[in-house]
Amino acid sequence: MKAAVLVFPGINRERDMARALRLVSGREPAMVWHAETALPPGTDLVVVPGGFSYGDYLRCGAIAARSPVMDAVRAFAADGGLVLGVCNGFQILCESGLLPGVLMRNARLKFICHDVHLRVERSDTPFTRGYNAGQVIRVPVAHGEGNYAADEDTIRRLEGDGRVLYRYCSATGEIGDMHNINGAAQSIAGIVNEGGNVLGMMPHPENHVEDIMGRTDGRGLFAGLVAHLDKAA
Amino acid sequence: MRGRNGLFKYVVQMKARVTVTLKSGILDPQGKAIEGALRSLGVDGIASVRQGKVFDIELPDVDRAKAEATLREAADKLLANTVIENYRVEVVS
Known part of the structure; x- marks a missing residue:
């Protein structure tokens, strides 16, 4: 795996992400500054980490989505390259047009910072092959704007094409308003694009990858990506 | 013309407003x-509120x-x- 982690002013989860990638893949990811116009040669995974790019000015992710490096990421994704956006990274991918919809203010207006349960909806994708379909994992969230919204057609298409990969749920995997922490449409925590090669998710799998963190539920996502890329190589 | 910081300094000729609403x-x-909050402040007679953004922009165009x-x-x-x-x-x- 040759991962590239994008770095924008105001991002603060890039080192957690780099650590998780290093731990699971055994390789040091490249850190790529937002002003770059090209990705390092041989990049096979682009990661847009979490944080508060540009202080969330204007709209979350709006300014980062229009930075020079994102043109390179769009070309990389159009070519089938794997892109993972977490939290602010998800917001940036939506604002950049790589994913449909938008992340709105949490329905109950609170910044939510605690562990949540996610149901893995399918296991036959590069982003979920480290898990079983229906498996419940526990990872943290930390966001004020994670309330996924899109027009009815888009939601219907996402559901019809099986593009919702992660959903907020109870500890035993039930979906419902009670477990839908931020009011997201269809309890959506993570979706992929039409090509299935771009994932955006609000929760932070990179923060549950070592025993010292209390849990290792997030490892499966990275291990799955490593397995997918090793097989492709 | 260029200002001291090397950037173009525009002569403002026009003021405009862009209003963004949900x-x-x-x-x-x-x-x-x-x-x-308005209701709890006792401000009566308000049916609903939608929040938006206003951008005041200056342009050199005439x-x-x-x-x-x-x-x-x-x-x-x-x-x-x-x-x-x-x-x-x-x-x-």
Whole structure:
């Protein structure tokens, strides 16, 4: 795996992400500054980490989505390259047009910072092959704007094409308003694009990858990506 | 002309305003919270509140049509997320 982690002013989860990638893949990811116009040669995974790019000015992710490096990421994704956006990274991918919809203010207006349960909806994708379909994992969230919204057609298409990969749920995997922490449409925590090669998710799998963190539920996502890329190589 | 910092210094000729509002049907939790706060303050007679953004912009153009085209480009490319927001462009003076 040759991962590239994008770095924008105001991002603060890039080192957690780099650590998780290093731990699971055994390789040091490249850190790529937002002003770059090209990705390092041989990049096979682009990661847009979490944080508060540009202080969330204007709209979350709006300014980062229009930075020079994102043109390179769009070309990389159009070519089938794997892109993972977490939290602010998800917001940036939506604002950049790589994913449909938008992340709105949490329905109950609170910044939510605690562990949540996610149901893995399918296991036959590069982003979920480290898990079983229906498996419940526990990872943290930390966001004020994670309330996924899109027009009815888009939601219907996402559901019809099986593009919702992660959903907020109870500890035993039930979906419902009670477990839908931020009011997201269809309890959506993570979706992929039409090509299935771009994932955006609000929760932070990179923060549950070592025993010292209390849990290792997030490892499966990275291990799955490593397995997918090793097989492709 | 160039200013001391090497950037172009425009002579402001025109003032404009871009107003960005949420499309109808998009839930606005912030507007709802403000609505509730007004009610608890005893401000009666308000049916609903929707929150938006206003951008006051200065332009060097004297050509109104050209200025409006620039403002629309700015709104489409950055100021508004047209998935959820509408915008209105007006030249003020």
